Amino acid sequence: MKTSTSPLKFNDKADFKKAVHKQRKSRKAxxxxKEVQASAKIDAYRTDLSGxxxxxxxxxxxxxxxxxxLYTSKAAEVLGIKKSVIDLYGGMKLCPYCQIDTHKDLDHFYPRSVFPELSISSQNLVPACSACNTTYKKTKWGNGNSRSFIHPYFDAVPDVQFLFCTVSLLPGKLYKISYWLKRDPLVSTSVFGLISRHFIELNLEVRYIAKASSEEVPKIARIIEGYASYDDRLRELSNFVNQQCVANLKNTWAHAFHQALSPHMGLICR
Structure with missing residues (x-):
């Protein structure tokens, strides 16, 4: 759950006009x-979003x-808009909505079934994983007065921790993992409401638990199995957990998980 800060170029209107006027006659008419109205909607995108x-x-x-x-047109101008979004997203491979899977789709932040006039706006196209795009987000966006999802380009997620994890150790080296949100006093109730809706609508708690259980728990088992003494196991596990806390930004599932793991390392290594 973080913004991608993708360096988008904001010449949507120029790209839109070129694409419209390159369409075949039957569609072009x-x-x-409604070219003027659609162009105005594109121009007002950030104002509408912030409001x-x-x-x-x-x-x-x-x-x-x-x-x-228009979005599925094979015209070079439309294909160029899609390519520009992917190219400008750069080396950030993870889906900006969930930070779980790699992005393979282009999501319409405001769904084109509801807002077809924004179907080729680069501001409205977000590289996303298939799960976020087609399973959870789909045609959802809000209720007309408030949004359900954080916009990866324009919503500045506060630089304070609001995503937390709890880890409990069960008999048989089993882990009980849960994720939860907590509002920091520096985060307004309206912003936290958006964060909470995003977390719920994308089913992030369940998906984060699955990710931690399938990837990080096996890594921990391999680390401690590689050393005979308790002190060696504790040293290696401590190094790994500390490295992961630093390498992963706060409010990502991995940071929260390893942060929660720290108090339990002694017990894990026994």
């Missing part, structure tokens, strides 16, 4: 009919289909 209120422009069924289908 429907697109041009938490957004409404779709009025489109006839033919116009709606034209804007919806």
């Amino acid at each position: 429907a697109l041009v009919a 938490g209120v957004i409404s779709a422009i009025a489109l006839s069924p033919i116009e709606r289909k034209a804007y919806y289908d």
Whole structure:
């Protein structure tokens, strides 16, 4: 749960206009009919986002289909917009919504089924993993007055910890893991509300538990199995946990998990 701070270029309107006017005649006529309104919506994207209120422009069924289908156009201008988003996202391979899986899809932050006029806005296209895009987020976005998800480009997540993990050791070297949110006094209730909705809608607690259980718990077992003495096990595990706490930013599932693991290292190594 963090912003990607992707260095987007904000020439959406110019790219949009080029793409519209390169479409075949039958589609172009429907697109041009609402070009001014769609361009204004693109221009107001960040204002609408920060205000938490957004409404779709009025489109006839033919116009709606034209804007919806614009995203799947094979025109070089449309393909170029998609490529620019992926390229500008750079080396950040993890999905910015969950920080769990690699991104393989392009998600429409505001779904194109509701806001087809934003179907090729680079501000509205977010590289995302398939789970976030098609399983959890889908066509959800909010209720018209408040948003359900953190926008990876424009929402500045506070630089304080709000994601925490609890680890309990059970008999047989089993781990009981849970994730939870806690509001820091420096985080406003409205921002924390957005963080909470994002956490719930993307089912992040369950997904974080699965990730920690399937990846980090086996790593810990391999570390302690490699050393005969308690002191050696504790030293190696302590080094690993401390390294992971530093390497992973706060409010990521890995940082919270290893932070929670620290008090239990002595017991784990017995």
